[in-house]
Amino acid sequence: MTGTKDSFFAHMMLFLIALFAVSCSQTKNTLMLRGWHNMNARYNGYFYSKENLKESAKKVEKATKDDFTRLLPVFVYPDNESAKNFYNDFDNNIKKSSIVIQRHVIMNPKSKLEIPNACRWIDENYLLIGQSHLYKRDLFSALEAFEYVAKVYPQPKAKYAGKIWMIRADNEIGSFSLSEELIDEIRAAKDFPKERSYEREFALASADLYIKREDYPQAIKQLTKGIALTRDKLAKARYIYILAQLHEKLGDTQKASMYYSMVSKLHPSYDMTFSAQIKRARFYDVGEGDSKRIKKQLMRMLKDDKNKDYRDQIYYALAEIAYKENDVPTAMDYLSTAIKESVNNNSQKALAYLRKGDIYFDRPDYKRAQANYDSAMTILPNDYPDYKVLETKKNSLTALVTNLNVISYEDS
Numbered sequence: 001m002t003g004t005k006d007s008f009f010a011h012m013m014l015f016l017i018a019l020f021a022v023s024c025s026q027t028k029n030t031l032m033l034r035g036w037h038n039m040n041a042r043y044n045g046y047f048y049s050k051e052n053l054k055e056s057a058k059k060v061e062k063a064t065k066d067d068f069t070r071l072l073p074v075f076v077y078p079d080n081e082s083a084k085n086f087y088n089d090f091d092n093n094i095k096k097s098s099i100v101i102q103r104h105v106i107m108n109p110k111s112k113l114e115i116p117n118a119c120r121w122i123d124e125n126y127l128l129i130g131q132s133h134l135y136k137r138d139l140f141s142a143l144e145a146f147e148y149v150a151k152v153y154p155q156p157k158a159k160y161a162g163k164i165w166m167i168r169a170d171n172e173i174g175s176f177s178l179s180e181e182l183i184d185e186i187r188a189a190k191d192f193p194k195e196r197s198y199e200r201e202f203a204l205a206s207a208d209l210y211i212k213r214e215d216y217p218q219a220i221k222q223l224t225k226g227i228a229l230t231r232d233k234l235a236k237a238r239y240i241y242i243l244a245q246l247h248e249k250l251g252d253t254q255k256a257s258m259y260y261s262m263v264s265k266l267h268p269s270y271d272m273t274f275s276a277q278i279k280r281a282r283f284y285d286v287g288e289g290d291s292k293r294i295k296k297q298l299m300r301m302l303k304d305d306k307n308k309d310y311r312d313q314i315y316y317a318l319a320e321i322a323y324k325e326n327d328v329p330t331a332m333d334y335l336s337t338a339i340k341e342s343v344n345n346n347s348q349k350a351l352a353y354l355r356k357g358d359i360y361f362d363r364p365d366y367k368r369a370q371a372n373y374d375s376a377m378t379i380l381p382n383d384y385p386d387y388k389v390l391e392t393k394k395n396s397l398t399a400l401v402t403n404l405n406v407i408s409y410e411d412s
Contacts (some may be wrong), residue, residue: 006149044150045148049096049128053387056089060135068275069347071249071383072242074208074223083137090132097125123149123158134169143169156191160198164205167205171212171219179209200229204239237268248279257283274310276379277301284324312342316352323359332356350379359372361397370397 061076063085078086101122130145146169150162163182170179183206186192192202203226210219223243244259256279259281263276284294295318301307302314319334335352342349357372373394380387 001260013339015314024348027349049093049100051132052089052096053093055193056086056093056132056403057135060086061090066271067347068271070352071211071245072238073243073311074204074239077135077172078137080137083135090136094129094363097128109254110315112164123155127161128403130165130169134165134172137172140171143173156193157198160186160189160192160202164201166367171205171208174212176209176213179205183209196229203229211242211246216249218248219245233266234268236265237266237272240266241268241272244276244279253283253285270306274307275313278310278313278317282320291325295321309344311343312338312348312352315341316348316355319352319355328359329358332359335359345377347384350376353379354373366397367401370394370401 057076060078063082064076064078066072077083102281126145126149130142130149133139133142133145143166146165148160148162150159150165150166153159153162163186167179167182170176170182175366186202192198203222207219207222207226210222211215220243223246224241227236227239227243230239240259241263244256244263247253248256253404260276260279260283264273267273277372281294281298286292298314298318298321302311307314315334315338319338322328322334323331338352339349342352355371357369357376360366360369363369370403373390377391377394384390
């Protein structure tokens, strides 16, 4: 028995020595060598790099505060300035995946070029490198990595993963025509993987493009597909909230209200849940005759200490209800209170000023309308939607009020 054991261990040692010897070679495409590289590339490299990327992306999401006064983005990336805070995280991800590629890619000994799919995890690591560059806002490096995967790896899963991420990168760059070409190409493809994850990611990347192009009907169509294929509750809540916003943009407040009501059932962040509730209250239909219940709910929310930082939004919703009930003085009082309560939320404060300006403009009381538009414009950032339209309106009113003051002075 001892001799048998010694013989067994001797054979195992010889096998391990042989395995170690071939492991150093990246120019031999043998079954045993491929198995060794695949195992190590997957479990010692790709797995840890992917997990690190997930953790880094979660850090970005936690650090990014959504502005619910605007249309939320489908995908959460840092902006160019805040991306600098995450350079180390994503650089580490790039380094880990680069080491996997360096150690486990199998090369053709004659051409010195990679043999695609000889090691099945190399393409995945290129995708991780591209995604890390995307989060760093190094967009062209990201696009280069995705394009390499789409061109070099013939298997449909690798090829189309690369193309879907190319769409996302082009969307961020602003190359919308290139994104559109890729979308058309994928739709016409017969070998596109018929798997939930691929169809979901394609639908979401397409929705992202159409939102950026302000083609909201197409965005709704694609986002609805993406929602149906999404299992993660927090992600689904975000997409449904955006879907509600898109219907709101198109003036369909009934559908918007319906989707906003679905958000809280998925238990997202308190900010999103609160915002969805406020939006529903603002869409109250006078014809339904249920304003007492909604106003009572809003008053109860005002008394809740955890809503201390959201009182400006509650007063704004109360103002909307009062205005719909033709109680303009009360609506104006609520808007003034909303402005006073907006300490840390300039977007909401600006909305209250704009709403007061609109109401004065409709009276018409151009002097007060101009004053409120002017106050709003001093707060709104330059990238606010319709900023130039609002600026033009404010400037026109300023000129009008100046002339009215001249006429009033001369008459006196």
